[in-house]
Amino acid sequence: MKIAVAGLGNLGKAVLREIGEEKEFELVGVFSRRKHENGGIYNAPVYPFEIIKEFKGKIDVVLNCMGSASDLPRTTPYIASLFNVVDSFDTHALIPEHRERVDKAAKTAERTAIISVGWDPGLFSLARLYMGAVMPRGKTFTFWGQGVSQGHSEALRSLDGVLAARQYTVPVPSALERAKSGELCETDTAKMHRRVCYIVAEPEADKEKLKSEIKSMPGYFKGYKTEVNFISFDEFLREHNSMAHAGHVIGCRKTEEGVDTLEFSLSAASNPRLTASVLLAFSKACFKMQQRGEYGCKTVFDVKAADLLNTKDSEKLL
Amino acid sequence: MKIAVAGLGNLGKAVLREIGEEKEFELVGVFSRRKHENGGIYNAPVYPFEIIKEFKGKIDVVLNCMGSASDLPRTTPYIASLFNVVDSFDTHALIPEHRERVDKAAKTAERTAIISVGWDPGLFSLARLYMGAVMPRGKTFTFWGQGVSQGHSEALRSLDGVLAARQYTVPVPSALERAKSGELCETDTAKMHRRVCYIVAEPEADKEKLKSEIKSMPGYFKGYKTEVNFISFDEFLREHNSMAHAGHVIGCRKTEEGVDTLEFSLSAASNPRLTASVLLAFSKACFKMQQRGEYGCKTVFDVKAADLLNTKDSEKLL
Numbered sequence: 109m110k111i112a113v114a115g116l117g118n119l120g121k122a123v124l125r126e127i128g129e130e131k132e133f134e135l136v137g138v139f140s141r142r143k144h145e146n147g148g149i150y151n152a153p154v155y156p157f158e159i160i161k162e163f164k165g166k167i168d169v170v171l172n173c174m175g176s177a178s179d180l181p182r183t184t185p186y187i188a189s190l191f192n193v194v195d196s197f198d199t200h201a202l203i204p205e206h207r208e209r210v211d212k213a214a215k216t217a218e219r220t221a222i223i224s225v226g227w228d229p230g231l232f233s234l235a236r237l238y239m240g241a242v243m244p245r246g247k248t249f250t251f252w253g254q255g256v257s258q259g260h261s262e263a264l265r266s267l268d269g270v271l272a273a274r275q276y277t278v279p280v281p282s283a284l285e286r287a288k289s290g291e292l293c294e295t296d297t298a299k300m301h302r303r304v305c306y307i308v309a310e311p312e313a314d315k316e317k318l319k320s321e322i323k324s325m326p327g328y329f330k331g332y333k334t335e336v337n338f339i340s341f342d343e344f345l346r347e348h349n350s351m352a353h354a355g356h357v358i359g360c361r362k363t364e365e366g367v368d369t370l371e372f373s374l375s376a377a378s379n380p381r382l383t384a385s386v387l388l389a390f391s392k393a394c395f396k397m398q399q400r401g402e403y404g405c406k407t408v409f410d411v412k413a414a415d416l417l418n419t420k421d422s423e424k425l426l
Numbered sequence: 427m428k429i430a431v432a433g434l435g436n437l438g439k440a441v442l443r444e445i446g447e448e449k450e451f452e453l454v455g456v457f458s459r460r461k462h463e464n465g466g467i468y469n470a471p472v473y474p475f476e477i478i479k480e481f482k483g484k485i486d487v488v489l490n491c492m493g494s495a496s497d498l499p500r501t502t503p504y505i506a507s508l509f510n511v512v513d514s515f516d517t518h519a520l521i522p523e524h525r526e527r528v529d530k531a532a533k534t535a536e537r538t539a540i541i542s543v544g545w546d547p548g549l550f551s552l553a554r555l556y557m558g559a560v561m562p563r564g565k566t567f568t569f570w571g572q573g574v575s576q577g578h579s580e581a582l583r584s585l586d587g588v589l590a591a592r593q594y595t596v597p598v599p600s601a602l603e604r605a606k607s608g609e610l611c612e613t614d615t616a617k618m619h620r621r622v623c624y625i626v627a628e629p630e631a632d633k634e635k636l637k638s639e640i641k642s643m644p645g646y647f648k649g650y651k652t653e654v655n656f657i658s659f660d661e662f663l664r665e666h667n668s669m670a671h672a673g674h675v676i677g678c679r680k681t682e683e684g685v686d687t688l689e690f691s692l693s694a695a696s697n698p699r700l701t702a703s704v705l706l707a708f709s710k711a712c713f714k715m716q717q718r719g720e721y722g723c724k725t726v727f728d729v730k731a732a733d734l735l736n737t738k739d740s741e742k743l744l
Contacts, residue, residue, distance in 0.1 A: 125682070129563060203744050229744045231556065231688070234731055236743040238549065241707040241734035242700075245447060248743075351683070364443070365669070366695025368703075370549070373691070377684025382560075389559040409732035409740050413552055414725075416559035422727050425554040425566075426521050426547045 109133055109395055112167045114157060114187065115174035116140040118351070119196065122384035123171055124150040130388065136167050157183075160190070167191050169391040173384075180223075181206055188214040188221045188405070192398045194391045196226040196383055203229070203407070211405035220398035221405045225390045226383040227374055228252070232357050234408055235372035239359030243368065246361030249287045251300055253277035255353030255379060263328045264305055267321060269313030272341065274348045276304040279356065280333075290360040290367035298331040305336045308344045353379035389416050427451055427713055430485045432475060432505065433492035434458045436669070437514065440702035441489055442468040448706065454485050475501075478508070485509050487709040491702075498541075499524055506532040506539045506723070510716045512709045514544040514701055521547070521725075529723035538716035539723045543708045544701040545692055546570070550675050552726055553690035557677030561686065564679030567605045569618055571595035573671030573697060581646045582623055585639060587631030590659065592666045594622045597674065598651075608678040608685035616649040623654045626662045671697035707734050 111133050113120050120138065127133050128150060139157040160170070170187050172195040174180055180197045187193040188210050197206050203224055214221045224230065232250060239248045257277045264273035283300040305322060309315055319336045323329055339347075352375075359370040376382035390408065393415035397406065414422055429451050431438050438456065445451050446468060455471040457478045478488070488505050490513040492498055498515045505511040506528050515524050521542055532539045542548065550568060557566045575595045582591035601618040623640060627633055637654045641647055657665075670693075677688040694700035708726065711733035715724065732740055 200744065204741065224744055231560070233744045234556065235690075237731045237735060237740055238552065240739070240743060241731075242549070242703045244707075363695065363699060365699050367693075368695055368700055369691075369693045371689070371691040372553075373687075373689045375685075375687045377681065377686055381681060381683050382686055385560045389562075392559075407744055409744070410730050412728050412730045413555045413559075414727035417555060421558070422555055423522065425558060426518065426542055426551045426725055426727070
């Protein structure tokens with residue numbers, strides 16, 4: 109299968125590392141809007157994104173690894189007008205809108221796109237759906253962490269007096285336990301998670317003021333149990349460079365017979381690397397679906413598990 | 427959706443209890459080969475299995491809940507020649523053969539069958555497949571229990587001197603931990619599980635002899651760490667009537683970045699009740715697939731998640 113990567117951020121690089129080990133994929137090239145030395149990245153040829161259209165007919169699937177919020181809404185529909193494409197669009201509320209635009213482009217071009225692929229949205233969405241389908245009168249809870257939230261880290265960096273910042277989302281252990289035991293009936297994310305911030309402040313910054321500013325930020329920290337730690341830049345660089353992430357989807361229900369619990373948990377040494385693996389797996393399905401004439405924009409819900417593996421390999425797994 | 431249940435063992439009864447809470451299903455009737463008082467079971471009309479063919483055109487999906495090893499290989503192909511059908515055939519090694527026979531019958535009749543639906547095979551198969559697809563150079567381990575193994579309990583009962591018996595399969599905690607940490611590289615089921623037996627022996631039975639007979643039974647207990655407990659019939663009835671079961675599918679891999687772990691766990695208060703819920707969920711997909719002309723025999727791998735729920739409900743879960 110001939111694939112290409114669009115975008116060379118953390119995710120794009122992780123895809124290249126992951127492809128390195130996969131014999132099934134032939135990497136046609138990397139398409140980036142920034143300047144990169146040709147061949148400098150894992151021996152992959154790097155081209156300007158603008159010339160991707162010249163590769164029409166030469167790529168089976170493009171993995172669009174550009175920035176989710178800003179780039180994917182524009183570039184995935186464009187790529188879908190030329191190639192099969194998989195992306196990791198993760199702004200949950202805007203998925204229907206993104207889907208519609210990609211669907212139009214893909215259908216016109218008789219191509220297949222799978223959007224919002226990764227672990228959440230992605231594997232976690234599948235876990236929520238299977239659990240909800242099997243236990244229609246149950247409850248499903250999603251816990252994120254421990255891991256860095258890019259959005260919350262950016263929110264911290266936007267404050268005056270902050271030089272560098274990282275925010276870890278941490279599930280509250282008692283909430284996790286309550287969810288597993290079928291007792292947690294509220295789905296209030298703020299009661300299920302703590303937010304732990306590590307901040308390098310400017311020397312003259314008023315730390316107490318910053319702390320209360322952070323704790324009252326609406327939409328980010330207000331309502332959450334938030335811990336703010338001020339650290340040195342040295343400690344920041346030394347201790348806070350992990351890409352690790354984790355999470356749990358817990359479904360439970362009560363019947364006359366007792367409590368049933370289903371749980372899907374993830375612990376990733378590298379968040380982008382695991383997302384890259386999921387993208388690669390679904391790129392195989394994307395190509396198969398397009399070959400069968402199933403054009404348009406799909407999500408992980410529209411992909412049958414069998415399309416992720418060869419028939420021979422999957423039969424043993426039943 | 428008009429459904430019918432074939433077979434009135436533990437699973438058939440669990441389906442009836444589960445349907446009781448589901449507004450989406452209209453129960454046409456129960457078809458059993460044993461005599462049951464009409465209306466005696468959850469107000470459902472009970473008919474002899476032999477007359478099920480008279481209901482042709484009046485049932486959307488039949489849930490075949492007969493005994494897996496002995497009945498399903500004969501009855502699922504027969505039902506598939508008349509109706510859409512879902513079963514829980516669970517003899518892993520014989521699935522391809524069963525599939526072929528059901529496929530032939532279903533295709534001829536332009537019906538859709540989904541076989542081997544439940545939690546293993548079923549949800550656990552899906553977990554193994556998604557994990558294998560996402561981490562192609564990783565390892566996937568399946569742990570069963572703590573819960574009763576019907577096959578092993580029957581093996582115990584087949585021995586001279588045994589009046590009643592139950593066998594619990596119990597995961598070895600250290601093996602579970604090693605699997606999660608990416609360290610377990612062997613997939614030897616015997617090293618991953620203990621077998622705990624509770625036996626009511628005939629008064630005159632030689633317990634020491636029985637014990638060593640059990641521990642050396644090939645294919646069942648030989649090679650396993652097996653614990654044999656002799657108990658009274660009173661204790662047996664009082665302490666060993668739980669239908670609870672549990673299990674874990676653990677996938678892990680090592681990359682340059684560290685260890686990634688995915689885990690799907692299940693804890694069911696009632697094994698048949700959870701299996702019933704999975705059957706009902708897939709019966710919806712079965713009907714949709716047949717309506718779209720996707721005839722023949724399918725497994726959970728051939729069903730896209732979206733078909734388990736209404737589109738409106740599933741979009742929120744992304």
